[in-house]
Amino acid sequence: MSSDAYELLAMLMRYVFIALGAVILFRALRQMRKDARAHKKEMKQLPDAGLIGEVVDLDTGKSQPLPREGLMGSGSGCDIRLKRRKVRRRHVLFTFVEGKGLRIKPHLGSWVAMEGVEITAPAYALHGTQMTLGEAHIRIRLFAGLNVPNPAAFQRDAQSLPMDEANEEMPWSGMPLPFEQVPQAQPPGQRPVTQMTWDYAYSLEELDEARQGQQPVQTMPYVQLPEDEQTEDYVPYESPVVRHRRSERR
């Protein structure tokens, strides 16, 4: 093709290329927003994602969600805030280690006691362990199903989830897929609620109770929505349990 003709053609095409580039950008932006929304939706359905349990402040009775790793202390940047005297701004570093429990590593100069015994080297906390940080008394509570040694010497009286077809169709029974996938096999009008639960008792007292009474917990894979809420669109589900988790910003 003659260079003049080609030049003209190339000049015409440059608008096309810029337009296509803009379209690609626009679609990328839309994709990112869609992913962000889907992720937020998923996080709402899975409010305990990334958490492994709860820390109960024994003096006030309030509990804080426990992430997989982080800091405990009185500072504002800590994941577990304990505003007491003698609790340093960054008191301990904790990390969840599979198979061993919650590894507590006190910073230099922090006073930490586990089950009444002062520790100076990193130690592992399990479900129900009581600890003292400075003047704060806390109890660690871990979710059921985590890979930790069981604190209480009782057999889990677990009724495992009925593995019916509804379960098998659940998308999360397959490969882990990123944000794009949305759970499909839902019966209309119902939505699976996947909230973490504790070990089969909510406290050590209930643990004893459970030990004695051997009461299995009623499990329901789905929650039946009331008639007027049976739409395909997402309706935020208000959990009757543990409202403070809602306020955690993720």
Added chain:
Amino acid sequence: MSDKNKKRRRLTPGRAMVSTVMLFFFLAFFLLFLKDFAWQSLALSLVVPVIILFGSVGITKLFPADTLLLSLTNFLCALGVLVLYRLDPDRGFTQAVNYGVGVAAMIGCTLLIRYLPSFRFVNWAFMLASIGLLALPLVIGTERNGANSWITLGGRSFQPSEIVKIALLISMAHMLSRRKVIFTMGFAAICVLILAVQNDFGTALLYFGTALVLGYASTGNLLLVGAGVGGAGAAVVLGNMIMPDKFARAMSRVEVWLDPWQDVQGAGYQIVQGLIAMANGGLWGVGLGAGNATVIPEHYNDFIFAVIVNEFGMLFGLIVILMYAFIMIRGIMIARNTRTMFHALLATGCAAMIALQVFVIIGGNIKLIPLTGITLPFISYGGTSLVSSLCIIGILQGVAARNAAGIHEDRELAMQGGGVR
């Protein structure tokens, strides 16, 4: 499920984007084909879109992968192949081959990050290897373009600093997640100094910036950042006193940056021709294949952005910049969804490294900052650069896969206990 949902599922924004990208490159290569009727151009116009399809959607079917990240990366890599092919077909083919190698490396990195939970055992090896590899060009290096940071092995030359980038990211993220801040910063400082001694100021600046970003991300302490910048200033002053001639070389680059028109035919030639090429392009460009950007020295690596602005226009240049920004933002989104600090820092480091690299090289092209010798990720000609950039994307994919696996785990954990209480 209704028809509407099925259709929505088929044409997700992800797939629409991939099809637009395929269309773009089909048109581009076909246009080049119309220029001189070379059969290679026609072949590429059919092959490249297919590779893009495979690379973006096909890989997703085999491995867990983040499609958006892949699509953007593939667009940029294909743009690189396109522009390099237009400049010199041989370069285009070499770049395509490197792309293939890079994708394999990317998948390798993804799997590595996904399945290896902790780098505790290899950390020390990484750090020592980093310092060793960085220092190697001082011993057996060959100089190129004023930077003494290349090694020639068996006829092929490569830059060890590109390989070290990955190890540096992993080591730094690991050490910072264990709160060993001072040690990490010291290690980073040593690496930066070695690079500065080799006159590779661009990569030194890159490492420096990434180290500061990671330092801030892990501690939140602006004083640390200030100390880092202050330390760099002190090192510059010290360097001036100890090695004045090297400092003079660096200062000459700053002078050229301030007023390149003083020495239009000599030291300022490269940047002046780059600016002229961009001015020729204007907002809309002169058209693919119709520009004469080959007059710029190093037009295929340092000034590839100027070539793109020349032929596609400044508006398209802005689009490219935005694409890099989207990749960075996606990386940050991945970093914020992680469950461990190590992976959060790793993903942040990757995003920051790409972002900073883009800033430094494009900044040098448009005379925002002095010109340095680093490459534009994915687009510039250079095997090691392309492979290491793809590895960084692979690391991001690995972290993203890990995030998804984490959510999967959390769901299982929740299901174990049962439902509501």
Added chain:
Amino acid sequence: MKQVKNNIKRVCIFLCALFALLAVYGGYSITVNGNRWFSSGSNTFVRNKKKDVIAGSILDRNGQVLAQNDAENNRIYHADAAVRRAMVHVVGDSQGNVNNGAESFMASALYGFQMSMPERIAFFFQGQKRVGDTVQLTLDSRLSAYASTLFPSGKAGAMVVMNYKTGEVLAEISLPQYDPQQITAQAKSDPKKPFYNRAVQGLYAPGSTFKIVTAASALENFTDAATRAYQCSGLLQVGERYVTDAGTDMAAGKITSHGQLTLLRAFQVSCNNTFAQIALNLGDQKLKKTAENFGFNDNFLFRDVVVENSQYPAQNRTEREIAWTGVGQSELTATPLHMCMVAAAVANEGVMMEPYTVLRTLSFSGSLRTQAEPRVYRTAMQPQTALTLKSYMRTVVTSGTGTGANIPGVQVCGKTGSAEVDTQENTNAWFVGFIDEEAHPYAVSIVVEDAGGGGSVAAPMARQVFQWMLNNGY
């Protein structure tokens, strides 16, 4: 972990800011500087495309053809050699010897780069060579030719004539000149550098013409500047040396002194002592601020005029330097175009208009492509100050150092200057002035190198230029 994630969010914002900086700077740079880089002599792209296009013509404001392509597609210039030589620094030549002459600076329009896509397609299908746009300048070629004859023979210099209401440049002359039609080897090797456009590239010490700025500074900073009495004893001691006035020869014992005078009188007779005192009273900071209001130290980025930046000395450390800066010597430099803008600001009630040389561009078919609009560059001073200075400049012409510029019945105002240059025997003769009438809003700036006194050499030239303009319909 929560803290880390917050930090990561802040890192993201920082990196996004970097990208935004990149995008904004890139867009801005290309838009503002694009044409200058495009027109640079190093642009091989333009050179390659030139042969495919019939270059457009360059016209003066009255339609006179200053440059065009003839039948064999060679570039020819105006028929009259005197006009060619007078306009050469604005028009340029085909080899690009003049920096930023219209031939190179307006290459984008002249070589058809401004054509729209439909026009290009039309040309392509007609199979003809594309024709570039016609560029019409604001300059008047006859005025330029006439003004060039006024310079004393053998002397270099520059002259700028502007319309101070709009900013149009009517004449931009630099001597020595050469003929673009026949570029001789002698022109290339002439030590006086005929390719140099002294009107916009020549940096001279403004001499007493800078007293306009000093006076403006005094009027704006001191409430009693106009009324108080200054004392001129002929010798003002600053440090170890003296500030003297014109005509003082210490060796011969002759000292010019003006006694007690007002600011008006000092301006009228151009008393160095007074202005040195004023500069010392003001201090460097205030004087510098006023000078910067007038455009000194600014990076001039006008649409189609590329001017060297005027400098106010960066470091006035000693009193002596400050004193001489007030008088207009020391390390001050300004281009004749800038001094014309200074006079124009006084005439235009303190508002300095942006100078421009391209009136409009027309496509090959005659339709208008771009039309230049007057644009304000900056406000140099308050209207009251400008009015006062105007009256001062009037007295200079009626009964001061600039009577050579006086035209009976016309309100000519001005200021003379005789700038000393170490390497020259004589001073540079300066005159800046304007006609203070609504119907004739013209300002002029003249500098003649190595010629003597401003009042004796430059002021009469201004009179002749204004007279010619009044006689020829301006």
